[in-house]
Amino acid sequence: MSYDLFLSKEYFIFSCSHIVIGESFFEKLHGHNYTVQVNVVGQQSKDNMVVNFYDIKKIVQPLVDSLDHHLILPKYNKHLEITETDKQVIVKIPRLNKEYEMPKEDVKILPIENTTVEELSRYFTEILKKEQKFNEEHIKSLKVSVCEDDRQGATYSWKF
Numbered sequence: 001m002s003y004d005l006f007l008s009k010e011y012f013i014f015s016c017s018h019i020v021i022g023e024s025f026f027e028k029l030h031g032h033n034y035t036v037q038v039n040v041v042g043q044q045s046k047d048n049m050v051v052n053f054y055d056i057k058k059i060v061q062p063l064v065d066s067l068d069h070h071l072i073l074p075k076y077n078k079h080l081e082i083t084e085t086d087k088q089v090i091v092k093i094p095r096l097n098k099e100y101e102m103p104k105e106d107v108k109i110l111p112i113e114n115t116t117v118e119e120l121s122r123y124f125t126e127i128l129k130k131e132q133k134f135n136e137e138h139i140k141s142l143k144v145s146v147c148e149d150d151r152q153g154a155t156y157s158w159k160f
């Protein structure tokens with residue numbers, strides 16, 4: 001027997017712009033109002049909770065806030081060349097002969113390969129799974145869903 005605890009607060013939202021690029025496609029600069037949902041599957045603890053909602057909020061809210069109103073860039077995308085100077089971030093796409101330059105404080109470079117919902121949901125999960133609160137015996141798995149709008153998103157699952 002297990003419980004599937006979910007948390008998807010109206011303030012788990014971040015508005016970001018991004019560029020999506022792969023081997024055969026390119027989506028030029030545009031934005032989304034992303035939403036996040038966290039699911040924790042497990043049994044009840046001594047306190048009759050899988051995990052306290054407050055403990056999830058405490059981790060997810062700063063993460064969401066750190067991304068809000070930024071251009072998000074994937075650090076490990078092989079089609080982008082990202083250079084940082086003191087104040088600026090320069091992004092080159094050699095294949096398309098494009099170059100963007102933005103103030104550093106407007107940009108968040110994430111340790112992912114692309115700013116797809118798949119990679120963003122994995123990014124959130126990687127951070128959450130390291131938290132001690134989720135590494136207790138009664139917790140079996142963790143899932144994070146990131147959606148670009150009401151009708152499209154992805155969920156990454158991690159089993160402990």
Ligand SMILES: [Zn+2]
Pocket residue numbers: 018020027030031032148
């Ligand atoms: Zn998009």
